[in-house]
Amino acid sequence: MCGIVGYVGQKQVGSEVVIEGLRALEYRGYDSAGIAFLRSDKTLCLEKAVGRVQNLEGQLEQIDDTKATAAIGHTRWATHGAPTVGNAHPHYNADRSIAVTHNGIIENYLELKQELEAAGYEFVSETDTEVIPHLIEFHTNRSKTFISGLEKAISRLRGAYALAIVTTKTPDTIYAARLSSPLVLGIAKSAAYIASDPMAITSHTKDVVYLNDYELAAVHKDGSYDIRDYKRAQTVNRKAERLEHNHASGELGNYEHFMLKEMHEIPDTIRAATQGRIRPDSNTVKLGGLESVADQLRFIDRIVIVACGTSYYAGLVGEYLIEEIAGIPVEVQLASEFKYRNEPFSRGTALLAISQSGETADTIAALKKVENYGVLRLGVVNAVGSTIARMTDSGVYCHAGPEQAVASTKAFVAQVSVLTLIALHLSGGNSPLYKPILHELEHLPAKAESILAQAKDIEKLAHKYKDARDFLFIGRNYGYPCALEGALKLKEISYIHAEAYAAGEMKHGPLAMIDENFPTLAIATDSPLLEKTISNIQEIKARKGLVLAIATEGNKDIKRLVSDAFYIPGSLEQTQPILIALVEMLFAYYVAIANGHNVDRPRNLAKSVTVE
Ligand code: M6R
Secondary structure: OOEEEEEEEOOOOHHHHHHHHHHHOHHHOOOEEEEEEEOOOOOEEEEEEEOOHHHHHHHHHOOOOOOOOEEEEEEEOOOOOOOOOOOOOOEEOOOOOEEEEEEEEEOOHHHHHHHHHHOOOOOOOOOOOOHHHHHHHHHHOOOOOHHHHHHHHHHOOOEEEEEEEEEOOOOOEEEEEEEOOOOEEEEOOOEEEEEOOHHHOOOOOOEEEEOOOOEEEEEEOOOOEEEEEOOOOEEEOOOOEEOOOOOOOOOOOOOOOHHHHHHHOHHHHHHHHHOOOEEOOOOEEOOHHHHOOHHHHHOOOEEEEEEOHHHHHHHHHHHHHHHHHHOOOEEEEEHHHHOOOOOOOOOOEEEEEEEOOOOOHHHHHHHHHOOOOOOOEEEEEOOOOOHHHHHOOEEEEOOOOOOOOOOOOHHHHHHHHHHHHHHHHHHOOOOOOHHHHHHHHHHHHHHHHHHHHOHHHHHHHHHHHOOOOEEEEEEOOOHHHHHHHHHHHHHHHHOOEEEEEEHHHHHHOHHHHOOOOOOEEEEEOOOOOHHHHHHHHHHHHHOOOOEEEEEEOOOHHHHHHOOEEEEEOOOOOOOHHHHHHHHHHHHHHHHHHHOOOOOOOOOOOOOOOOOO
16 A cells, blocks of 8 residues: 655765665555655655656656755555546645655545635645645644644644655654554664655664654654654653564565465465474473463453454464364454444453554554453564554564565465464363374475475466356365455456355355356365365256365365366365465466466555555
8 A cells, every 4th residue: 555755864865765665665556656855955846657666766867956865755555536646645735845745544634625725725636635735834834833833733634644744944854643554763873764664764774663643753864853742742752673573675586476476485484483482392382472461361261353354364264273272262353344343342352453564454443442441452463563563462473574465375374373373372282183283383384385386287277267257265164264265365366256155155045156157166175074065066066067176185086076176285174274275375376377467466456454
């Protein structure tokens, strides 16, 4: 989704720093980009382009003087108004002395716009953002200092925002403010940075200050900064913290696409999520992140998991795991639904948020909803230092590293791996499944490698099914969330209509859709319910439906029944989802490639969904 980068410093490298930062954020999905920089003559130069950051760079090359000690830039994912140059950020006031980039949505923008129009302000875009520079001008003209007027203007905004502001009035300082949208300051010796994602600035500094809601920061060219909480009207003293982890954007290497690269990282992802947490010598699980809440966890009698998209489906796998292994009732809710529901919520309930980015607006809102309930808030998050990681009481990091393709692959695997460890941890070792699962987790990376080694076979299957207009995914028990995730993967990158059903539901409606043009991907791996799934496959076959099955190696019978089968190595039913998901991801990838789609940046989607 939208991305923000800002620079202020002694060196005249603002434009370069901002463009480099915007490039690092490209993977998040966007439709236009723009930059505002302060020239040495203290005038503000604005450039915007539809499409790639590369287009913006091309425009900058045509400009004589791009040297800047202060600059802000933006990649926009359209919400209010089409992706046009006029709607691209930065937005500015009439005399172009103030420029603003904004992530989020200003909910009261119409009201503010009417008020500003009545005061004589004119608008040139369809965006909600454009009210901000005018509002800043209005208030700063009536205030003693720029910052006090800025504070007044920002206090009037409702909704969600991360803002970066540059002005000719204070050329040595740029500004940042946030409410419900991530923003971080990067601090260096003679420069300071602003970014919506640390990935945009870690090549310059690893010393960062995360802003909290209702905070306004002034960052200065000598690397100093001042933060004010404008809700409580008080100064905030917050030291920079060092990012120890590697936020590097990662290179494609020899891979054609990030999605392919990230699928090939899955064996290592399983290792990274489990290693050091499994103690094979003593057969125990150690989750450092949960130690501080060990006492509270003892009294938990229900867990509500909240998440969106793929993370939600990982949560559904987690539900089966935690209930079966630890015996604790679990409910999984879509974060976007949870936040508006009025349901009873006891103190014995823990809320567990799952998120790759740690910045998903709906999941953040779900956590905020229970802020005053006195309940334990846990996180399974990939992005270290992200908003969700910081707002939860405790949690377990996925350690999957940066995931750049919009379609989640290795993050799903890491989430399921971590949820398996959490289930084992919560069981206190009292489940008969405890040791077998611990043991199997160590063998999973090699099994994932063997699937990757057969990617060519999956590619052949993808070519056979690439022209399908519809696809059904079915599975039972642990196979059911896998079916849901498989259908999501196929639709989001190949744009083929795909639906998932619990196999037992076929007779209750979906069977009506089946004919020779409506293929089914059936998860028919080893499980106590396999025979029942086979019956469902028979029913589909009887209606002339083509069936592509994911089965367990050694099951020769299934080959005779279905049109096509792909075999995964034998594994426990509880650990199979990781292997099944890998096959589904590869299948979706090859179908999308065969149909000529941009797998890393599918249409209409963004990597990090920071608006509701
Ligand atoms: O960053 P999050 O895990 O919170 O994101 C949630 C969803 O937006 C995300 O999983 C989305 O569904 C992916 N594109 C799926 O591949």
